Amino acid sequence: METLKQRILNEGKVISDQVLNLDGLLNHQVDPQLTMEMGREFAARFAEAGVTRVITVESSGIAVAFATAYELGVPLVFARRKKTLLADPDALCERVPSFTKGIVTDIMMSRKYIKENDRVLFIDDIIANGDAARGLIKIIERSGAELVGLGVVVEKCFQAGARTIREQGITLESLVRIESLEGGVITFGESL
Numbered sequence: 001m002e003t004l005k006q007r008i009l010n011e012g013k014v015i016s017d018q019v020l021n022l023d024g025l026l027n028h029q030v031d032p033q034l035t036m037e038m039g040r041e042f043a044a045r046f047a048e049a050g051v052t053r054v055i056t057v058e059s060s061g062i063a064v065a066f067a068t069a070y071e072l073g074v075p076l077v078f079a080r081r082k083k084t085l086l087a088d089p090d091a092l093c094e095r096v097p098s099f100t101k102g103i104v105t106d107i108m109m110s111r112k113y114i115k116e117n118d119r120v121l122f123i124d125d126i127i128a129n130g131d132a133a134r135g136l137i138k139i140i141e142r143s144g145a146e147l148v149g150l151g152v153v154v155e156k157c158f159q160a161g162a163r164t165i166r167e168q169g170i171t172l173e174s175l176v177r178i179e180s181l182e183g184g185v186i187t188f189g190e191s192l
């Protein structure tokens with residue numbers, strides 16, 4: 001997506017060789033028009049997959065997952081970061097390390113909103129080491145639903161997450177691939 005690349009160049013801030021701040025686009029502020037465009041792109045890429053639910057993890061994945069679900073005409077379910085004892089005792093839970101926060105968080109999804117006959121499209125903001133994605137993939141597997149694929153807005157190719165997930169035979173589509181942040185410069189990779 002050329003428009004997205006341009007916005008990343010204009011608004012992204014390289015924090016280190018590993019981390020890119022995308023607060024202006026994804027993680028703090030959201031541009032509804034650009035987000036709907038991302039949703040249309042994911043919906044087109046997975047148009048033939050028979051998706052029945054889009055899922056994501058709160059909070060940064062929600063906007064683009066909503067846009068995708070809207071385009072596909074299916075519900076969006078977001079896994080919650082567990083902080084309450086009021087949560088459903090029958091929920092599916094996984095513990096995942098958080099790349100940016102440096103802590104471990106528990107994510108949960110109620111069995112009410114993911115069923116065995118679902119065909120699930122998992123949408124997320126950024127993939128780095130893939131820990132968050134692996135946590136949600138485990139939840140989907142335990143639910144009995146079928147994962148039709150994963151769509152991420154930004155794939156950081158210099159970290160192993162996307163590669164290891166593709167090696168598991170899972171379809172992973174990214175809108176933008178970033179090959180390097182070295183020297184404070186954002187270098188994009190080829191689309192796959």
Ligand code: 5GP
Nearest residue numbers: 019020022099126127128129130131132161
């Ligand atoms: P992973 O579990 O793949 O290592 O990290 C995934 C999550 O960490 C993403 O959902 C994203 O919120 C956050 N994250 C990872 N790398 C970056 C980064 O370079 N910039 C920002 N803003 N968030 C990141």
